[in-house]
Amino acid sequence: MMKTYTPMIQQYLKIKAEVPDAFLFFRLGDFYEMFFDDALNASRELEITLTARDGGVAEKIPMCGVPHHAAAGYIEQLIEKGFKVAICEQTEDPKQTKGVVKREIVQMITPGTVMEARSLDEKENHYIAAVTGFEDRSYSIAYLDLSTGESKATVVDSKEEAVNELVSIQAREVVFSSSEDPAIEKMLRERNILSLSTMDDCDMASSFTYVVEDLKEDKLLRSMNRLLHYTMSTQKRALDHLQKTAPYQTASFLRMDPNSKRNLELTETIRGNGKKGSLVWLLDETMTAMGARLLKRWIERPLVDQKAIKHRLEAVEGFVDCFFERQTLRELLKGVYDLERLAGRVAFGNVNARDLVQLKKSLQQIPGVRQTLTEMDHPVIQAISDSLDPCADLADELETAIVEQPPLAIKDGNFIKDGFNAELDEYRDASRNGKTWIAELEQKERKKTGIRSLKIGYNRVFGYYIEVTKANLSALQEGMYERRQTLTNAERFITPELKEKEELILQAEVRSTELEYTLFQALREKVKVEIPRLQKLAYEISKLDVLQCFATVSENRHYVKPAFNSERKIEIIEGRHPVVEKVMDSQEYVPNDCTMNKECEMLLITGPNMSGKSTYMRQVALTSILAQMGCYVPAAKANLPIFDRIFTRIGAADDLVSGQSTFMVEMLEAQHALSHATQNSLILFDEIGRGTSTYDGMALAQAIIEYVHDKVGAKTLFSTHYHELVDLSNDLNNLVNVHVSAAEQDGHVVFLHKVKEGPADKSYGIHVAQLANLPTSLIDRANSLLAGFESTEEKTGNKQIGDLSTGQLSLFEEPEIKKEKKPDKIQRELLATNVLDLTPLEAMNELYRLQKLAKSQSK
Ligand SMILES: Nc1ncnc2c1ncn2[C@@H]1O[C@H](COP(=O)(O)OP(=O)(O)OP(=O)(O)O)[C@@H](O)[C@H]1O
Numbered sequence: 024m025m026k027t028y029t030p031m032i033q034q035y036l037k038i039k040a041e042v043p044d045a046f047l048f049f050r051l052g053d054f055y056e057m058f059f060d061d062a063l064n065a066s067r068e069l070e071i072t073l074t075a076r077d078g079g080v081a082e083k084i085p086m087c088g089v090p091h092h093a094a095a096g097y098i099e100q101l102i103e104k105g106f107k108v109a110i111c112e113q114t115e116d117p118k119q120t121k122g123v124v125k126r127e128i129v130q131m132i133t134p135g136t137v138m139e140a141r142s143l144d145e146k147e148n149h150y151i152a153a154v155t156g157f158e159d160r161s162y163s164i165a166y167l168d169l170s171t172g173e174s175k176a177t178v179v180d181s182k183e184e185a186v187n188e189l190v191s192i193q194a195r196e197v198v199f200s201s202s203e204d205p206a207i208e209k210m211l212r213e214r215n216i217l218s219l220s221t222m223d224d225c226d227m228a229s230s231f232t233y234v235v236e237d238l239k240e241d242k243l244l245r246s247m248n249r250l251l252h253y254t255m256s257t258q259k260r261a262l263d264h265l266q267k268t269a270p271y272q273t274a275s276f277l278r279m280d281p282n283s284k285r286n287l288e289l290t291e292t293i294r295g296n297g298k299k300g301s302l303v304w305l306l307d308e309t310m311t312a313m314g315a316r317l318l319k320r321w322i323e324r325p326l327v328d329q330k331a332i333k334h335r336l337e338a339v340e341g342f343v344d345c346f347f348e349r350q351t352l353r354e355l356l357k358g359v360y361d362l363e364r365l366a367g368r369v370a371f372g373n374v375n376a377r378d379l380v381q382l383k384k385s386l387q388q389i390p391g392v393r394q395t396l397t398e399m400d401h402p403v404i405q406a407i408s409d410s411l412d413p414c415a416d417l418a419d420e421l422e423t424a425i426v427e428q429p430p431l432a433i434k435d436g437n438f439i440k441d442g443f444n445a446e447l448d449e450y451r452d453a454s455r456n457g458k459t460w461i462a463e464l465e466q467k468e469r470k471k472t473g474i475r476s477l478k479i480g481y482n483r484v485f486g487y488y489i490e491v492t493k494a495n496l497s498a499l500q501e502g503m504y505e506r507r508q509t510l511t512n513a514e515r516f517i518t519p520e521l522k523e524k525e526e527l528i529l530q531a532e533v534r535s536t537e538l539e540y541t542l543f544q545a546l547r548e549k550v551k552v553e554i555p556r557l558q559k560l561a562y563e564i565s566k567l568d569v570l571q572c573f574a575t576v577s578e579n580r581h582y583v584k585p586a587f588n589s590e591r592k593i594e595i596i597e598g599r600h601p602v603v604e605k606v607m608d609s610q611e612y613v614p615n616d617c618t619m620n621k622e623c624e625m626l627l628i629t630g631p632n633m634s635g636k637s638t639y640m641r642q643v644a645l646t647s648i649l650a651q652m653g654c655y656v657p658a659a660k661a662n663l664p665i666f667d668r669i670f671t672r673i674g675a676a677d678d679l680v681s682g683q684s685t686f687m688v689e690m691l692e693a694q695h696a697l698s699h700a701t702q703n704s705l706i707l708f709d710e711i712g713r714g715t716s717t718y719d720g721m722a723l724a725q726a727i728i729e730y731v732h733d734k735v736g737a738k739t740l741f742s743t744h745y746h747e748l749v750d751l752s753n754d755l756n757n758l759v760n761v762h763v764s765a766a767e768q769d770g771h772v773v774f775l776h777k778v779k780e781g782p783a784d785k786s787y788g789i790h791v792a793q794l795a796n797l798p799t800s801l802i803d804r805a806n807s808l809l810a811g812f813e814s815t816e817e818k819t820g821n822k823q824i825g826d827l828s829t830g831q832l833s834l835f836e837e838p839e840i841k842k843e844k845k846p847d848k849i850q851r852e853l854l855a856t857n858v859l860d861l862t863p864l865e866a867m868n869e870l871y872r873l874q875k876l877a878k879s880q881s882k
Pocket residue numbers: 603611612613614615630631632633634635636637638639763776777
């Protein structure tokens with residue numbers, strides 16, 4: 024007869040089949056066990072011992088496990104690696120069942136749905152998203168942060184934009200329908216969004232009608248419904264804290280693709296990938312976790328609506344003007360805990376008494392906050408004050424209910440205040456009276472027996488007892504007490520009277536802890552009802568926090584309030600790069616102006632290496648971003664247009680670290696900017712074209728400049744080392760040359776970091792090499808080579824620019840095919856490739872393949 028698996032393993036396999044893509048944590052007594060492949064994988068990922076057990080068949084079954092009390096840490100590790108975990112519990116009491124205990128999956132934990140505080144960075148949102156593609160090539164995206172209940176939804180025009188949006192919000196997990204075009208999954212994987220899940224469309228549970236109330240478009244509903252359904256099916260519990268989904272349009276914000284954001288180091292630096300050195304690092308003077316999260320969202324989504332921007336700026340101005348009140352406000356905000364996530368935990372049912380005390384303390388800060396805001400006597404700030412609902416009823420209730428320092432466990436009692444509930448007070452009286460009675464009894468018995476060391480004690484097994492040491496036993500009258508327990512040095516006794524009291528005391532204690540638990544649940548329900556109010560308050564507080572943060576930074580770092588114009592004019596006087604300025608510390612940052620208008624749409628920036636070209640360009644972009652966020656800007660004066668989009672492309676060599684610095688990526692990014700930029704955009708091209716041979720690079724650079732100048736008209740800063748390009752200003756009316764100056768002193772270069780009109784005259788590249796301590800002999804050789812090059816150039820008059828400007832530059836138009844020669848294989852293949860449909864990786868591979876082909880042909 025063939026052997027079969029034991030009933031338990033059969034049960035395991037049945038449950039495992041429900042969650043093929045997750046680790047199944049299968050509860051067995053005090054352990055969560057994993058079997059088969061799960062065990063093999065988990066033992067490797069978690070570095071835990073792999074064992075084996077009999078499962079009814081010939082071979083043993085691989086198994087490994089973690090103790091249930093330590094499971095959280097292991098789950099966290101798996102989630103962080105992008106895996107999912109299904110928790111399967113015993114759902115009936117093993118003592119009361121015969122055969123295999125019933126087990127069920129009670130929760131799925133996935134990268135997008137973790138709620139454990141340890142896995143959540145308090146300063147970051149943690150989004151799970153769903154996307155849906157439509158026939159018209161548009162995509163809808165919905166996302167939600169389960170810890171705060173916030174959710175949003177939008178429709179974008181293309182796959183690329185959908186991916187950009189998902190990367191922008193740093194989606195931890197993305198849910199697709201099983202019929203979705205796999206191309207988008209592939210693109211997401213390439214961008215490091217690895218946790219992808221499947222859930223098919225279905226009707227929405229009616230409990231969510233409220234959540235999707237504001238979504239009028241069917242496309243939005245498709246993604247949001249699926250997201251809600253997925254969340255429900257993984258969490259298997261109440262999601263009462265979900266807020267109404269807010270529809271939005273990407274065009275209502277200053278748009279920046281993820282690469283541009285990275286180049287500008289908004290939330291992390293390019294090199295370290297850490298926060299330090301980024302704009303958010305500079306700006307974060309928030310006092311609450313909610314504020315820090317909102318700050319990050321605002322940095323990633325500056326506004327385009329002038330009225331809304333001005334509104335923020337006015338509030339910032341109000342805060343800047345009131346230094347002392349602002350300090351008081353900051354102190355008060357420090358006392359406000361993470362209301363959003365508290366609300367989330369209330370809804371999830373995993374709050375404890377300490378959480379409720381935090382909630383109460385936070386609410387109790389609000390009247391003070393309002394008072395302080397009112398004292399600032401500023402109309403916009405007063406409106407903020409009026410919007411803060413102190414939820415006084417709730418705060419009072421919590422104040423009267425819960426002691427200041429409650430224990431962690433909610434099942435052991437001792438956290439409800441006296442006087443909150445009459446019945447509880449009675450039990451407590453009974454227990455306290457009982458204890459007094461016992462203390463009095465001890466005195467009485469000592470007197471009666473004359474034994475001074477007689478004492479009454481308590482333990483769990485015997486309850487209350489009278490203890491008399493062996494030496495004193497003779498002083499007891501026979502039959503006075505009932506003997507209970509004999510120790511080496513003492514005897515323990517009881518009396519009927521004592522046992523009677525004990526019964527009363529213990530009963531009162533059991534009842535009171537039970538009652539406390541019931542009261543706690545009732546309290547939790549009350550708080551639950553108030554979740555929408557708490558969420559609204561949380562949002563208002565976080566806005567307030569970010570605005571005061573802007574004011575604090577603006578004052579500390581001497582920023583000014585920007586003005587805006589609709590003439591597409593940039594006027595920044597004595598502007599600085601906010602982060603470089605801060606990092607430089609005591610050294611002087613050299614401020615620079617930037618003026619651009621209708622006659623000057625493009626700046627062609629030249630200057631030696633290390634002079635500050637890149638810094639200058641980024642400072643212009645960052646100034647605009649800060650201004651459109653509603654923050655003051657690092658300048659003496661700033662008058663700016665409102666940009667719709669910002670594109671940045673920084674030189675290939677600056678970007679090696681990410682491993683994406685191929686020339687192709689650079690070209691793709693240039694293409695992206697050129698095809699999406701409008702007159703109202705800002706483009707930064709930092710040394711574009713430097714990743715290829717000089718002539719190719721220069722040719723491309725010139726073609727790009729001409730194209731932007733003639734066809735796009737966006738405000739553009741273009742830095743280059745190709746000095747030949749400076750002559751372009753003769754032909755292009757709206758192009759202006761500027762250079763970052765440097766001076767030569769005793770054969771050494773001195774960087775002045777000052778941006779001046781006109782082109783740079785010298786390159787100083789070799790001087791920089793010298794600064795970097797390259798061998799002297801090498802430097803000498805370079806200098807003599809340079810002298811050689813320069814003299815040949817003078818002799819032949821060979822200025823590359825002249826030749827190029829007459830040539831055909833055809834990157835962005837149909838390539839011209841030379842007629843006289845039959846295209847060879849490589850050429851045919853090249854022509855058949857749609858470059859713009861390739862991902863950077865595919866492009867690299869293609870290039871590699873073609874090169875191989877070329878090599879084989881040239882042999
Ligand atoms: N305005 C300034 N004031 C003071 N120091 C500056 C200023 N601008 C730049 N620097 C300093 O010079 C360094 C180099 O600047 P940056 O990278 O912008 O030079 P670059 O001209 O782009 O060089 P490369 O051509 O090699 O890319 C910066 O890291 C900063 O320390």
